[in-house]
Amino acid sequence: MAVTIALVGNPNSGKTTLFNQLTGNRQYVGNWPGVTVERKTGTLKNDHDVEVVDLPGIYSLTPYSNEEVVARDYLISREANVILDIVDASNLERNLYLTTQLMEFGIPVVVALNQMDIVHKRGYQIDSKELSERLGLPVVEISALQGDGIDELISAAKKAAASGQAPKPAPFSDDLEALIAHLENDLPASVDPRLKRFYAIKYLERDEKVIKELGKISDLENHVHAVEARFGDKADAVVANARYEYITGFINKVQKRKNSALSTTEKIDRVVLNRILALPIFVLVIIAIYWISISTVGKYATDCVNDGVFGDGWFLDPVAIVNPDAGAQAAYDADVDPYNVAQQAIAAYLEAAEEAGIDTTAIAANFLAEPGEEVLEAMGGDFEADPESEEAQAALDAFKAAAAKSGVIGEFMAVDADTTVETDYFVYYGAESEAAAQELADARNAEIESEGRAEAAEAVIYCFDGEVEAENDEGETETVTQGIQVAAPGEPSEYGIWVPGIPVIIGSALKSIGCVDWLYDLIMDGIIAGVGAVLGFVPQIMILFFLLAILESCGYMARVTFILDRIFRRFGLSGKTFIPMIVGTGCGVPGIMASRTIESESSRHLTVMTTTFMPCSAKLPIIALISTAVFGGVWWVGPLAYFMGIASIVISGIILKKTKPFLGETTPYIMELPEYRLPRFVDLLRSMWERAWAFIKKAGTIILLATIIVWFLSGYGIYEGKFMWVGEDLMDHSFLAYFGNSFAWLFAPLGFANWQAASSVITGLIAKENVIGTMAVVFGGGNSAWPLVFMQSLGVAAGSAALIHVAAFSFMTFQLLCAPCFAAIGAIKREMGGFNKWFWAALLWECGWAYAVALIIFQIGKLVITGAFGFWTVVAFALLALILFGLFRPAPKALAAKTK
Amino acid sequence: MTLNDIAIGSSCTVEKLNDDGEIRRRIMDMGITKGAEICVQKVAPLGDPIDITVRGYHLSLRRSDAQNIEVIPA
Numbered sequence: 001m002a003v004t005i006a007l008v009g010n011p012n013s014g015k016t017t018l019f020n021q022l023t024g025n026r027q028y029v030g031n032w033p034g035v036t037v038e039r040k041t042g043t044l045k046n047d048h049d050v051e052v053v054d055l056p057g058i059y060s061l062t063p064y065s066n067e068e069v070v071a072r073d074y075l076i077s078r079e080a081n082v083i084l085d086i087v088d089a090s091n092l093e094r095n096l097y098l099t100t101q102l103m104e105f106g107i108p109v110v111v112a113l114n115q116m117d118i119v120h121k122r123g124y125q126i127d128s129k130e131l132s133e134r135l136g137l138p139v140v141e142i143s144a145l146q147g148d149g150i151d152e153l154i155s156a157a158k159k160a161a162a163s164g165q166a167p168k169p170a171p172f173s174d175d176l177e178a179l180i181a182h183l184e185n186d187l188p189a190s191v192d193p194r195l196k197r198f199y200a201i202k203y204l205e206r207d208e209k210v211i212k213e214l215g216k217i218s219d220l221e222n223h224v225h226a227v228e229a230r231f232g233d234k235a236d237a238v239v240a241n242a243r244y245e246y247i248t249g250f251i252n253k254v255q256k257r258k259n260s261a262l263s264t265t266e267k268i269d270r271v272v273l274n275r276i277l278a279l280p281i282f283v284l285v286i287i288a289i290y291w292i293s294i295s296t297v298g299k300y301a302t303d304c305v306n307d308g309v310f311g312d313g314w315f316l317d318p319v320a321i322v323n324p325d326a327g328a329q330a331a332y333d334a335d336v337d338p339y340n341v342a343q344q345a346i347a348a349y350l351e352a353a354e355e356a357g358i359d360t361t362a363i364a365a366n367f368l369a370e371p372g373e374e375v376l377e378a379m380g381g382d383f384e385a386d387p388e389s390e391e392a393q394a395a396l397d398a399f400k401a402a403a404a405k406s407g408v409i410g411e412f413m414a415v416d417a418d419t420t421v422e423t424d425y426f427v428y429y430g431a432e433s434e435a436a437a438q439e440l441a442d443a444r445n446a447e448i449e450s451e452g453r454a455e456a457a458e459a460v461i462y463c464f465d466g467e468v469e470a471e472n473d474e475g476e477t478e479t480v481t482q483g484i485q486v487a488a489p490g491e492p493s494e495y496g497i498w499v500p501g502i503p504v505i506i507g508s509a510l511k512s513i514g515c516v517d518w519l520y521d522l523i524m525d526g527i528i529a530g531v532g533a534v535l536g537f538v539p540q541i542m543i544l545f546f547l548l549a550i551l552e553s554c555g556y557m558a559r560v561t562f563i564l565d566r567i568f569r570r571f572g573l574s575g576k577t578f579i580p581m582i583v584g585t586g587c588g589v590p591g592i593m594a595s596r597t598i599e600s601e602s603s604r605h606l607t608v609m610t611t612t613f614m615p616c617s618a619k620l621p622i623i624a625l626i627s628t629a630v631f632g633g634v635w636w637v638g639p640l641a642y643f644m645g646i647a648s649i650v651i652s653g654i655i656l657k658k659t660k661p662f663l664g665e666t667t668p669y670i671m672e673l674p675e676y677r678l679p680r681f682v683d684l685l686r687s688m689w690e691r692a693w694a695f696i697k698k699a700g701t702i703i704l705l706a707t708i709i710v711w712f713l714s715g716y717g718i719y720e721g722k723f724m725w726v727g728e729d730l731m732d733h734s735f736l737a738y739f740g741n742s743f744a745w746l747f748a749p750l751g752f753a754n755w756q757a758a759s760s761v762i763t764g765l766i767a768k769e770n771v772i773g774t775m776a777v778v779f780g781g782g783n784s785a786w787p788l789v790f791m792q793s794l795g796v797a798a799g800s801a802a803l804i805h806v807a808a809f810s811f812m813t814f815q816l817l818c819a820p821c822f823a824a825i826g827a828i829k830r831e832m833g834g835f836n837k838w839f840w841a842a843l844l845w846e847c848g849w850a851y852a853v854a855l856i857i858f859q860i861g862k863l864v865i866t867g868a869f870g871f872w873t874v875v876a877f878a879l880l881a882l883i884l885f886g887l888f889r890p891a892p893k894a895l896a897a898k899t900k
Numbered sequence: 901m902t903l904n905d906i907a908i909g910s911s912c913t914v915e916k917l918n919d920d921g922e923i924r925r926r927i928m929d930m931g932i933t934k935g936a937e938i939c940v941q942k943v944a945p946l947g948d949p950i951d952i953t954v955r956g957y958h959l960s961l962r963r964s965d966a967q968n969i970e971v972i973p974a
Contacts, residue, residue, distance in 0.1 A: 059926070059929045059930060060925075060926075060929035062925050062929065090957075091955075091956060091957045092956070093931065093955040093956055094930065094931045094955050094956075094957060097929065097931065205925075233916070233934070236925060236928070237917060237928060237933065237934070240928040240929065240933050241933045241934050241935070244931065244933045244935075244936070244955075245935075248935075257956065265958075269942070269951075273942055273944070273945075273951065274945075275943065275944075275945050276945070278944070278945040279945050561960075562944055562949060562951065562960045563944055563945055563946075565944065565948070565949050565960075565962070566944060566945075566946035566947065566948045566949070567946065569948075569962070575949075668923040668926070668962075668965070669949060669960075669961065669962050670923065670926055670927065670930060670959070670960070670961045670962075670965065671959070671960050671961075672930070672957065672958065672959055672960075673951060673958040673959070673960055674958075
């Protein structure tokens with residue numbers, strides 16, 4: 001037999017947890033009232049004939065917010081054969097209020113007493129047999145979380161559905177019953193006879209929706225006045241009182257509550273909701289979440305993945321986890337880093353010498369790891385490098401003699417990947433050029449000092465071939481070899497257990513099967529570079545999801561609305577606005593949907609417009625990139641990005657609430673504060689994994705496709721009138737460059753007017769992960785040091801290397817605040833009700849706000865750093881003044897009167 | 901006397917709801933009906949809203965709404 005079970009109950013009573021238990025589904029659960037905002041359908045795990053419908057939680061059948069309309073309409077439609085009423089046993093009295101209303105639909109009702117574990121923990125007693133007798137309904141004790149009592153519940157529901165027996169409604173006082181019976185006779189003829197009592201009571205309560213649907217009753221007012229005269233209160237209050245009186249009539253026989261000492265929840269709240277501590281604790285919690293996921297554990301994990309799995313490879317080395325300064329990686333780095341510097345120094349010095357007319361071919365061929373094809377050709381086909389050979393040493397002596405006489409100085413810059421400190425090297429050989437190099441270095445250092453960048457850059461001299469005295473970190477003088485004296489490090493496998501990275505493995509596999517060049521490039525420089533750059537952030541995102549899962553399931557979210565309501569009310573919203581904001585840091589789509597619990601329409605529109613200012617998990621890689629690659633991993637960039645999101649919402653709210661479309665009543669605030677629950681570790685892991693898996697799947701589909709398109713568009717182009725493969729060297733002539741350049745000028749006042757950044761804004765609309773994926777392809781093309789190329793390009797676009805940081809921050813700000821991805825734009829469209837003026841206003845506001853904030857940041861930053869004052873500086877101050885005006889101007893009178 | 905006048909830690913009994921409109925219905929649905937016992941537990945850091953216990957659970961509501969709930973102090 002096909003049966004439909006409707007799950008109904010108060011918000012946060014555990015309906016979705018039960019739904020997941022019954023159907024084996026994995027719907028989103030949390031610990032605050034209003035997690036489920038849509039109706040969801042599934043079938044029983046082991047009986048697919050039984051359909052289960054999860055309805056949003058409701059306190060009553062008088063629809064108050066949108067989600068409650070969904071539940072009531074479904075019950076009136078009578079599609080359900082049985083109502084499964086989930087009752088939170090730890091909050092019995094108020095939960096039974098809804099039960100008394102469900103008994104009036106003429107549909108069999110089965111009561112599931114959930115959260116009995118909390119009841120036992122508190123030392124309460126509930127007599128479910130007595131409750132069943134009093135209500136005249138089957139009552140089953142369950143624990144949805146542990147999965148206890150589920151089988152009994154299913155069989156009770158099936159039995160009730162089969163019998164089809166309508167429950168006996170909760171009886172009121174005789175006087176009220178007589179008046180209701182009287183009204184039942186006057187109902188319109190169209191009313192389903194089984195719903196007579198339900199509709200009679202709704203008419204008595206003057207339920208506008210019902211009156212609109214069924215039509216007016218001529219002498220309704222007489223009926224209502226009769227009730228109000230008899231009981232001396234408004235009719236709806238009389239009915240509500242009657243329901244609670246019915247419950248209080250037996251509640252003490254059913255449940256024995258102990259007036260015990262403070263419960264755990266109350267003890268926690270004494271601290272967490274303490275008048276002085278509450279706000280600082282809230283700020284600390286937010287900082288901790290985003291700091292941990294971006295800067296600390298998350299960064300460490302992401303670094304490992306980026307440098308290891310998606311880089312050259314990594315060491316299997318337990319020592320490094322305990323002490324990063326020891327172990328195989330550290331030993332390897334200690335040999336590799338000086339060698340890399342030496343190689344760059346040799347190359348730079350050879351270049352200078354060649355310009356001075358000295359033959360460098362033999363030196364390059366023997367002493368450079370990668371001498372270049374021209375050099376190898378010049379040396380002949382069967383040449384093999386051997387620095388120790390007599391020929392090589394003779395050539396070196398001749399070269400050194402010539403070079404020392406000419407006094408050439410080579411120059412190059414290197415950036416430390418960890419600290420982002422730039423070092424300018426002046427490479428010399430011989431005493432005379434040492435003095436000249438020292439002079440150049442001193443001049444450069446003075447220049448750096450005058451630019452105020454002494455923290456971020458320095459100039460040093462370096463010997464082409466020699467042993468020099470240098471101070472080490474401990475301040476002791478020791479002899480250091482430099483230049484060609486530095487020995488090449490061995491293979492990584494000589495230092496420990498070495499696992500090659502994915503690009504290395506796939507690259508050698510492709511070469512071994514003789515893959516054609518363009519496909520090799522597409523896979524290595526396009527797909528692996530782009531998708532790998534996105535997947536590299538999975539550890540950070542998993543940690544964020546894990547921490548969000550804790551926050552959502554422990555019960556703190558409802559407390560935050562309590563702490564912040566006073567702030568949000570200042571601009572007509574309620575503390576509940578905070579829930580879409582936090583959910584939105586996981587993904588904007590559920591964040592926008594969570595706005596449905598907000599009762600007033602104009603406030604809901606405002607929330608939908610601003611929710612995506614919170615950086616979602618797909619934007620996290622952008623924050624992580626800027627905070628680690630540009631700002632050297634300082635702790636404050638991550639949390640600042642999130643507080644910037646909060647500030648954008650609050651400031652937008654204040655400004656918009658004073659404009660005409662948003663003038664309106666203050667959103668009401670009334671919120672249940674649920675018990676704290678210790679989340680189960682397995683549930684946290686499951687929640688984390690499901691959302692992370694969705695992220696990974698997206699990387700393998702949408703991001704993969706977008707990356708391939710970006711690779712083609714950036715690889716092919718028109719150069720000198722011909723359609724051709726432009727590759728890395730001529731990428732500025734690629735189709736993507738033409739496309740990006742067509743509007744990159746728009747971003748000039750923001751400090752990042754280059755086609756690479758501009759096109760990442762567009763690919764970011766498809767999915768925000770694309771911002772990083774695109775840049776990895778266009779800046780790196782397979783080179784994992786692409787963030788440095790990105791930084792250098794920002795320096796060029798901003799007009800000065802000193803402006804790299806502020807341009808990068810402006811870039812991040814714009815990317816975080818501007819219009820969200822298409823999926824979230826679709827959610828905005830749904831919540832606004834189509835492509836209407838609300839929808840376009842939302843997009844326009846988001847883009848305009850992002851542009852204004854990024855412009856202010858860059859222009860004022862530029863003014864502070866370089867002192868440059870121009871047209872755009874004026875615009876920045878004008879925009880700032882405009883925002884401040886919107887913020888502090890008095891509210892129009894209409895609003896002031898209403899929000900008093 | 902209204903619920904807004906009750907000191908933290910004190911209890912009272914609901915007498916009548918004065919407000920009109922939807923928020924009044926919601927307040928009743930949450931169990932604040934005639935005869936219900938309320939204990940004022942806490943005030944939010946910025947002075948509003950307040951946290952009360954009614955019918956054995958914690959509920960937070962704004963002072964402006966508490967002002968519309970007439971009570972008799974216990």
